[in-house]
Amino acid sequence: MTGTIMAPGVPAAFAVTYPSWDDVQAAKNDESAKAGQITEIEGLITTLNNNVATTQQAAQDAGSAYFDAQQAFALASSKADTLQSQADQQAQAATDAAKKAGEVAAQLYRNGGDDTTLQLFFSDSAKSADDILSELGQADMLLEQNKAIYDAAVLARNNAQSLTNQAEVQRAERDRLQIEAQEKFAAAQEAAQAAQAALEEQQANLATLQAQLAALKDNTTKVVAAYEEGVRVAEEERIAREKAAEEERQRAAEEERQRREQEQQNNNNNSGGGDSGGGDYTPPSSGGGGNGSGGWVRPSNGVETSDYGPRYSQCGNGYCASSFHEGVDLASGCGSYIYAAHSGTVAYSGYNGGYGNYIRISNDDGTGIATGYGHIQYGGLLVSYGQWVNAGDVIALEGNTGNSFGCHVHYEVYINGSTTNPTPFMAQFGIDV
Numbered sequence: 001m002t003g004t005i006m007a008p009g010v011p012a013a014f015a016v017t018y019p020s021w022d023d024v025q026a027a028k029n030d031e032s033a034k035a036g037q038i039t040e041i042e043g044l045i046t047t048l049n050n051n052v053a054t055t056q057q058a059a060q061d062a063g064s065a066y067f068d069a070q071q072a073f074a075l076a077s078s079k080a081d082t083l084q085s086q087a088d089q090q091a092q093a094a095t096d097a098a099k100k101a102g103e104v105a106a107q108l109y110r111n112g113g114d115d116t117t118l119q120l121f122f123s124d125s126a127k128s129a130d131d132i133l134s135e136l137g138q139a140d141m142l143l144e145q146n147k148a149i150y151d152a153a154v155l156a157r158n159n160a161q162s163l164t165n166q167a168e169v170q171r172a173e174r175d176r177l178q179i180e181a182q183e184k185f186a187a188a189q190e191a192a193q194a195a196q197a198a199l200e201e202q203q204a205n206l207a208t209l210q211a212q213l214a215a216l217k218d219n220t221t222k223v224v225a226a227y228e229e230g231v232r233v234a235e236e237e238r239i240a241r242e243k244a245a246e247e248e249r250q251r252a253a254e255e256e257r258q259r260r261e262q263e264q265q266n267n268n269n270n271s272g273g274g275d276s277g278g279g280d281y282t283p284p285s286s287g288g289g290g291n292g293s294g295g296w297v298r299p300s301n302g303v304e305t306s307d308y309g310p311r312y313s314q315c316g317n318g319y320c321a322s323s324f325h326e327g328v329d330l331a332s333g334c335g336s337y338i339y340a341a342h343s344g345t346v347a348y349s350g351y352n353g354g355y356g357n358y359i360r361i362s363n364d365d366g367t368g369i370a371t372g373y374g375h376i377q378y379g380g381l382l383v384s385y386g387q388w389v390n391a392g393d394v395i396a397l398e399g400n401t402g403n404s405f406g407c408h409v410h411y412e413v414y415i416n417g418s419t420t421n422p423t424p425f426m427a428q429f430g431i432d433v
Contacts, residue, residue: 018044018205024212034216041213048202048209055195060351062184062191067353069181074326076174077418083170087163090156097153178417185348189385192350196384207234252337252394296429297392299341299373299411302332304433308421326419327372327412328433331398334377334407338396340389341371341411341426349385355410356402357381359395368417374410375401 019037027037306329344363347370352358355374359381363369377399383389400407411433413422426433 019212024215028216038213038216041209045206045209048206051198052202055198059191059195062188063351064353066184066188067355069184073174073177073181076170076177080167080170080174083163083167087160087167090160090163094153094156094160097149097156101149101153189348189350193385293429295391296342296426296431297339298431298433299339300330300332300409301336302330302408305329305331305408308423327410328422329408329410331408334398336398337394338373338398338409340391340393340395343389343391346383346385346387346389349381349383354403356404357399359383361389368415370414372412372414375399375404375408377401
């Protein structure tokens, strides 16, 4: 058996060729060749182990950098929205104050009997706050009696402009951070793939290299025979495990299909039966993969333990939870199934800082919608980057990785890169999370 070791980014020209069993047998009869072969194999084993450790650390570092970039983008987006909301409030305050000043002006000029100047205030060219304030600013007599209202309107207008300017700056920063987060996202996924490739390379070749090394160090053929028997047994066990896993997947899929059929039948019965125009739909309070409309399903059987939005920042185990929760937490128990909430392509599968092991699925429907699933247990990432999944497919196992305080899935909904509250979003499809 021959193969190659390639570190991430290393060109194929620098790949290292594995020794075959024929090479080992030939070297056994030549002490000089045997010593050289032993040195080569020991070096290959070290390289395999180092590649796994190095790429896994790189994946963890890249995942942490991606997580930090996500948080910075989310914070900048929130600040931009807050500033714009404040600017809109001040703009409305300016308009209200200007209108109030105009009402006072109207009363003053009615009392004075001068309708000519009054018409200037309420002509077509003086409908906005700025127009009214401009006219009022030219009326000396009016300002003496209406100065407080006028000053309040001017202050609100200036505040609105200042906040609008700040919001524009913050939006520019938000957009910059979004690009940075996207770059970190791609780098983290590439690092995760490299780590997985290194692990698979090690798993595929380490046992062979160790057996070859033992054979070279032994003066008999018993090691080779024992290895070959071990390979045969291991292969039989692997096939049996894969068969059992496939049977379990098929069993779970069949149970899920039957459950959905029963649920749909119950819904039809409750709505008077079979009206394709749509009777009343009762969303499931739990039930992983429970059907909604529009191709959406519930991502977990679990109950909600934390909602979207501001929250108390809990600390422990050397870290603190964020004070703004970007998703909803659903707890069903360690190792419980996590379902794809919608069909799409796996855009990320790997480590992601405070999210722990994390999956992100892009809906691929042109809406900019994606879903995220965090705190997946070690070994619980059941889908990989680039894989297509259907709504309701089992994609992961619930865990407690990252900044987590107990087994649950952290479920997020993204629209054009920013999170939105999953509760009302899923409710529009008849799903109660």
